[in-house]
Amino acid sequence: MGASEALGLERLLAERGFVPKPAGLALLSGPGAKLHVASALPRRETREAPFPTGLASIDLLLGGGLARGRLTELVGRRSSGRLSVVLSALASATSCGEAAALVDRGSHLDPQAALAAGVRLERLLWARPRRVKEALAATEMLLAAGFPMVAVDLGLPPLTGSAPEAAWVRLARAAEVGRAVLVLSTPYRLSGFAAGAVVKMAEPRFAWEGEGRSPVLLTGTSSRLYLERDLGGPARGTGILALRVYPAPRPEPREESRPALLRARA
């Protein structure tokens, strides 16, 4: 049927009272509309509040912290500060009263350092696998057990044994099912597309106090952060992670806030 015949037919139908089919937005907004714009549809996954790591630069980069139900990968070479981020996240979780687990492939955890970072050790389960494969199996068990936060530190290279891509997908899926925070700390990218967010930590710089003949003292480090992947937010972003060797001194209380008795003694 040609265009002229079609127009003729349409005109004939209009004369006999047939209403032409509404097109475009009329379907969405007209009476008895059954269709909706995609943005108005209820989302399958409602975004929960992310879990803060307690480190402002990381939390800012990740839009508030580590997302629940996702695999977040921290990638960094030597002394980039990724273990410090893991400990800070564990401290944040355990101080809230949550149970947390650390899968530590190289047995690198120093309980004293963890205590100093604020980790409640009695709420932390520490598993120390020898190989990557064991670490993956342990992580899957811990997620299935219902731990709300599982941190996996694969230690220093070389990483003995390789893991197939499907293994990371399984872990990400397990975290999603249990709505758990899963943090993976690796020396290089491993989890591929299974990761919900990837933060690369690079270009570490070390701060020393004292020069020349005077005693030299390590005071802190700083690394540059690159958000390489984020499924739930902006694709790119950068930041600076600054860490101190010694805790910052507490500010002196102001005069008016000191108890009256102390003020009188002074």
Add this chain to the structure above:
Amino acid sequence: MLPARIACIVVPLFPLAARLRSEPGLAGAAVAVFEGNGNAARVVAATRPARRAGIQAGQTLPQARALLPDLLARGRDRESERAAQEALTEVADGFSPRVESADEGVVYFDAAGIPMPPLSVAPHPDPLPKGEREKDAEARLGRAVIAAVEKAGLPARFGIAASKLAARVAAGLPDSPTVVPEGEEARFLAPLPLARLAPVMELADTLERWGLRSIGELAKLPEGEVASRLGELGRELHATARGVDPRPLEPRLPSFDLSEGMELEWPLVSLEPFLFVGNAALERLVRRLESQGLACRRLEVGLKLDPEGYDARAVTLPAPTRDVKTLLTLTRLELEARPPGSPVVGFTFTAHPDRARQAQLALFGPAALSPDRLATTIARLVAMLGVERVGSPRAVDGHVPERFAVADYSPPPPPLERRAPRTGRGLLAIRVLRPPVEVTVEDRHPEPFDFAQGRLREGSRAFRPTSLQSTNGSEPEISGAVRVAAGPWNLEEGWWSAAPASRDYWDVELATGGLYRIYRDRASEKWYADGMYD
């Protein structure tokens, strides 16, 4: 005072039923259980297909084979029978606090005053008279008991009466459950054949010669005449025929340990077949634990060795669990670590039970981990990684940084309200290298500190490590020129002990990247890297 009501559970053909419970794969096949050795072995019990082929109790093995060449012959397995009897007793424990474990496959329990199972359908609009109502309730109890015993893997018959004897005879009848109302024991027994009282062989012959066939016929005889002719045994038999049974129920003390085992047909020399049969035994054990709301805290494995000997192991679990896979994995690890050294011809798993942990859920606080799932997970992790590699870390008093302790993971209950996460302290963590990596250090001064004088040597401020190189084969590999070095800091600990620590620590930044903590051991004069700032 409540009238006496004694219930009896009987497992027909008990040796065969216990065997089939251990080997469920034999169900439906022509199987006979024999007692004795070689050709002198006699049939004790046989399955229905075997009985249809003419197999009867008392036949020898060659006779049975002649009738049915494909007959599966099994010896009596005392271990399976003991476990089956325990399982039967535990089922009765679920219905009454007073349970007597009698002969093989027979259990009595006190049914007076225990709650009866509810009706599964609406009651009849016309209420039953009182006696009939009680009889109906006891029949329901019987059906519930039979169902529970069948769930435990055994067939069962049920009888209930005012005395043990009447209950035992009632349970032996095929139309189960059988309820004998109170005071009607003699009337119930009267029409039954005398064989139901199981008299001794000589008495049975005498009674047959007298022409007595039923229990009622014996009961009608004068007691004194029977006693004068048959003696004390005859007097007792006459009393039982009249329904008089003065024997009280003898409740047993509840057992705290549960065990399951099996005697094997042939010696096993490899682990996999043993674990295959052991898996079924553990499943039965866990089912029994579950029926009592318990979990296994400690598992003992007893192995009967060929030709003689016994090997006993114990597997302690970090927390009570009912996970068969975990128990089996831990058993495997135990046997792999210390093989028994001889073929295994029998085994027993004994579970030391404990209450499974329960958690109180909070409405507003963080969710607590399920204690059962946590225990199972920890047990699996222990099975995979080793007991020293799973736990909760603990700091240890002292100055040596690589020292640590691991405690059992038992987190305190979460707070009732969720706390706000605290702000991070932003501290640089140290990645401890365990064991420390031995490194070769080049420096400008061999000995910066004069220990005899207790002060730095002249010009020692010039001392600095200049390069690091880990020794061959050490991981992770550490090498490079030192860009910045800070130190030394002295560490001394345990000078009074056999292995004192005396070290000089440095923080070094390498030109190749990496910030390490290294130390020189004064005793051995060797250098080690024991941590990396990360």
